[in-house]
Amino acid sequence: MEHIEEIRQSIRAICASYDENYWRELDKTGGYPTEFVKEITRSGFLGCLIPEEYGGTGLGLVEACAVLEEISRSGGHPGAAHAQMYVMGCVLKHGSLAQKQKYLPEIANGTLRLQSFGVTEPTTGTDTTSLKTTARRDGDDYVVNGQKVWISRVEHSDLMVLLARTRPVEERTSKTDGLSCFIVELEGARENGLTIKPIDAMINHHACELFFDDFRIPASNLLGEEHKGFRVIMDGMNAERILIAAECIGDARYFTDKAVAYAKEREVFGRPIGQNQGVSFPIAENYARLEAANLMVEKAAQLFDAGLACGAEANMAKMLAADVSWKAGDTCLQTHGGFGMSREYHIERKLRETRLYQIAPISTNLILSYLSEHVLGMPRSF
Numbered sequence: 001m002e003h004i005e006e007i008r009q010s011i012r013a014i015c016a017s018y019d020e021n022y023w024r025e026l027d028k029t030g031g032y033p034t035e036f037v038k039e040i041t042r043s044g045f046l047g048c049l050i051p052e053e054y055g056g057t058g059l060g061l062v063e064a065c066a067v068l069e070e071i072s073r074s075g076g077h078p079g080a081a082h083a084q085m086y087v088m089g090c091v092l093k094h095g096s097l098a099q100k101q102k103y104l105p106e107i108a109n110g111t112l113r114l115q116s117f118g119v120t121e122p123t124t125g126t127d128t129t130s131l132k133t134t135a136r137r138d139g140d141d142y143v144v145n146g147q148k149v150w151i152s153r154v155e156h157s158d159l160m161v162l163l164a165r166t167r168p169v170e171e172r173t174s175k176t177d178g179l180s181c182f183i184v185e186l187e188g189a190r191e192n193g194l195t196i197k198p199i200d201a202m203i204n205h206h207a208c209e210l211f212f213d214d215f216r217i218p219a220s221n222l223l224g225e226e227h228k229g230f231r232v233i234m235d236g237m238n239a240e241r242i243l244i245a246a247e248c249i250g251d252a253r254y255f256t257d258k259a260v261a262y263a264k265e266r267e268v269f270g271r272p273i274g275q276n277q278g279v280s281f282p283i284a285e286n287y288a289r290l291e292a293a294n295l296m297v298e299k300a301a302q303l304f305d306a307g308l309a310c311g312a313e314a315n316m317a318k319m320l321a322a323d324v325s326w327k328a329g330d331t332c333l334q335t336h337g338g339f340g341m342s343r344e345y346h347i348e349r350k351l352r353e354t355r356l357y358q359i360a361p362i363s364t365n366l367i368l369s370y371l372s373e374h375v376l377g378m379p380r381s382f
């Protein structure tokens with residue numbers, strides 16, 4: 001598709017000003033890519049999923065995937081900004097007209113950042129429907145108490161979509177009943193009962209622990225129906241999985257490009273190392289796997305854009321793409337020998353970054369469990 005190639009070229013042109021040294025420096029200092037995020041927003045790409053009536057460019061997930069894939073392929077780290085694309089989808093699909101009019105135009109023009117998704121809790125982890133943070137209705141507010149963990153970019157965001165329990169577990173009508181979503185305005189939140197503690201982690205993802213102590217959210221910021229918040233986040237999750245799969249494809253292409261270039265250029269025993277099939281075959285095998293994974297990402301994105309069911313494809317795309325990006329990264333490091341370990345070559349940073357995607361936003365085991373039960377009809381495991 002011609003317009004996809006144009007998008008790719010525009011992203012490559014932007015990324016050329018934010019080279020691998022830019023990202024390495026941020027990784028070293030724990031910095032946030034503020035200038036990059038501003039530019040990618042100003043150019044309309046971060047808001048590409050926001051409809052034109054709200055100031056966005058009104059494109060689809062296929063186009064959004066091309067944006068994130070190219071950022072990854074250039075050596076950048078789209079994880080710094082990607083959440084804006086899929087969290088916004090929750091507001092677009094489930095927000096009231098007033099919420100959409102209030103937030104979406106400012107998200108599209110970059111005045112507001114919606115970069116944060118508050119779901120995971122320390123004691124319940126993957127078992128989301130057991131989460132314990134409560135939101136109790138009190139007059140015109142909800143009062144939130146509890147704890148979240150691994151909430152990315154919360155210190156670099158103006159808004160967060162939060163999932164909390166509004167009905168006690170013992171009163172819920174189904175496993176997913178009793179949870180509600182809220183749009184949290186983060187300005188002034190620290191003075192209002194929210195404590196934010198950054199986590200010292202393996203990658204520069206700005207993830208934090210959150211502690212809510214009688215934290216008040218206006219009832220008008222309830223997103224979607226009360227007690228039906230699980231549905232709201234599920235809608236964002238398919239988009240999240242497909243977009244992250246596209247990032248992994250970008251990572252796999254980055255590692256493959258690098259490995260090929262080095263295999264052709266590095267000479268040992270008087271010939272290029274790539275002349276040894278022990279070096280070239282793993283790179284070629286990863287290439288085949290990456291092209292296959294890419295087909296699944298494209299299929300999932302096309303189904304999503306057509307408004308069709310895409311749960312299985314979104315999960316498979318995420319699993320296959322995360323697997324190949326990790327394998328391609330490992331091969332790339334091996335191809336570089338000792339130099340692969342040097343930070344100067346950037347491979348170790350990208351390898352750390354891409355490793356996350358076998359754990360988050362959903363781990364490989366949970367994807368296999370979904371496929372076993374919902375696609376293949378085997379007995380439910382949990």
Ligand SMILES: Cc1cc2nc3c(=O)[nH]c(=O)nc-3n(C[C@H](O)[C@H](O)[C@H](O)COP(=O)(O)OP(=O)(O)OC[C@H]3O[C@@H](n4cnc5c(N)ncnc54)[C@H](O)[C@@H]3O)c2cc1C
Pocket residue numbers: 116117118119120121124125126127149150151152153201205207356359360361362363364365366369381382
């Ligand atoms: C850098 C980073 C950023 C993150 N950003 C966010 C964010 O912005 N917002 C947010 O809400 N969350 C975020 N997360 C959380 C992430 O989504 C969770 O870490 C992930 O869902 C796994 O949950 P857990 O860590 O509690 O693992 P657990 O649920 O404790 O699982 C541990 C291991 O056991 C396996 N396991 C558990 N149950 C089963 C089972 N029934 N069958 C088979 N295997 C099982 C899992 O696959 C996993 O490998 C982030 C995490 C990281 C590391």
